[in-house]
Amino acid sequence: MNNFEYLNPTRILFGAGQIASVANHIPPTARVLMLFGGGSIKANGTYDEVKAALAGHFVVEFGGIEPNPHYETLMRAVELVKSEKIDFLVAVGGGSVIDGSKFVAAAAVFDGEPWDILAKGGKVVQGALPFGAVLTLPATGSEMNSASVITRAATREKRAFASPHVYPQFSVLDPSKTFTLPLRQVGNGVVDAFVHVMEQYMTYPADAPVQDRFAEGLLLTLIEQGPRVLAAPEDLSVRANIMWTATMALNGLIGVGVPQDWSTHMIGHELTALYGLDHAQTLAVVLPGILSVKREAKRGKLLQYAERVWGLREGSEDARIDAAIERTRAFFEQMGVPTQLSSYQLDASAIDAVASALEAGGLVKLGEHRDVTPSVARAALQLSL
């Protein structure tokens, strides 16, 4: 295991009914901006519950944050923060709203051109408004990490930033708030969390058995609970387990001291930018191919994954690896997330477009060995035509 530094200062308030406690974690004199997305939180009662919890506070609202949140939208929120002298943000929604709120928190106090926060990956962030989150969609882990992905609609640029200043001060994880999610979003969330774990786990053996076993535990839990949530969407316990798994999948813990990949995410971002696929859909398309194409570099971990996650102990090494990749693909399909480009009405021309976009964006050395070039991405996608 490599040396590492780890600090995660987010307070988790987990369980049904926890929204009511939000006000205990916001200064009484705070001027609050409540940020959210479309109308789903109004339809399912979450909006009313948060408003009731904040009844003693000065609250301004900012709705309409879209999936893959737009820089342009968020800059309007930044203006509102300034004009209303807001000093605390409350994000109510999924990863897009929370990611967007992180950007607003940083941009509102940023001395300079806010796009630089994204252009420079967050390194220029010196501070941020404090904020909390009420999570409604388990998937991205944004509720307990310091990262954010923002899209500039005008130029179709999708950029990430991270800064220790944008950890949520608190996040409410109330699994009952996920009952009304469309099943497509539920399946997407499970696949997203699964691939977050894989990006930190499926590299090469680094003699980090705690991180490995925690990662495997999260994967096993998603494989176990994912089909249950589709079969019994109103089961609070299943919802709770999926929610906690998705948070643990990307709060930094399983990634300490180990190599990380993230090529699937980077390639997938291009599919979203070019064709509008859901984030998780892109991951489901890309990951199986990456695992297959990079099987030599990942051999040790692929065999461990085959055995510990899928119970595959028979046959040749390559047979076990193939079976593990097939099981992974089948699991994504079972969660309602197709793994082939043709399912999204895309053909080989999309592969060319993705490879070109990676090239154009300078994303030519991805993965834990920096050897996932656009031609490797091309080979991976060809396995998912």
Added chain:
Amino acid sequence: MNNFEYLNPTRILFGAGQIASVANHIPPTARVLMLFGGGSIKANGTYDEVKAALAGHFVVEFGGIEPNPHYETLMRAVELVKSEKIDFLVAVGGGSVIDGSKFVAAAAVFDGEPWDILAKGGKVVQGALPFGAVLTLPATGSEMNSASVITRAATREKRAFASPHVYPQFSVLDPSKTFTLPLRQVGNGVVDAFVHVMEQYMTYPADAPVQDRFAEGLLLTLIEQGPRVLAAPEDLSVRANIMWTATMALNGLIGVGVPQDWSTHMIGHELTALYGLDHAQTLAVVLPGILSVKREAKRGKLLQYAERVWGLREGSEDARIDAAIERTRAFFEQMGVPTQLSSYQLDASAIDAVASALEAGGLVKLGEHRDVTPSVARAALQLSL
């Protein structure tokens, strides 16, 4: 899974060479008290490394904190904090030094009789001096939690307190600093961490698969790495894995939202108080008996433990449970920690004394079902004569 609140604000600085970065996490103008135990940190170079790292700071030293740290000793450190106007503590040592420093941090700013902090379990703590730790003995988890156990030598009272004010601000986990530990302390540390996990895991099924699998991952890692450290004490990677496992075993994470037992610890404390056994020795004696005596209440988890941790899938339920308990006992013995009272020159009279001490201390309803009475403790200890 039950509702829970989780926040762990300790910054972990993990790996060889990390002591040098300590000063980055202490205000430059701080007046520092460096607390430590006996001479071991001077013999192995840790003392010199910490002093070098703190060269730019005003530093006063307080050595001589004993195992099972004494209230009387620590109150002398509190006096020194006041007379020297100390405003930051650095604990250098194992769990006893860190536990002791937590008490000093709280008592130094406490308005009232400091014993109340312990008598009331920390509920009266309103604040504490900031402090950091340099860990030299992986075992207790004190480096990343908010709990502390202190002994009043005059009355032989061993009391615990916990407060969110006494999380270390940072902890350095440098596994190379553990090379010079006596093997008895190494084995004790592995057993201590193992039983910390068991206290949070071995209760009844609570549909918390992430917590279960994380706990099982830590147990499997201790079973895998424990014998390696005895065979190759200079293997940095093994030392690192044991260190990280022991921290994760008691930083609160695996215990969120699940029932907890802790009866083995409470019974064990009496064995230490009465006969001076090492803390881990008491756990090794008590746990196997508790598992056997409480096998009905713990049946579901015992079977899960037998299968997932020890790979036991054959035979009747009770045969698997018996085998799992025997494997547990054998593992402790393998780590050099005897599991029977006779190994410590104790006989049945010790059982009477422990039962009486529990009774006298009002510790008559222990365990996740509050049904571990002194007579249950007696029955458990009789299995380890």
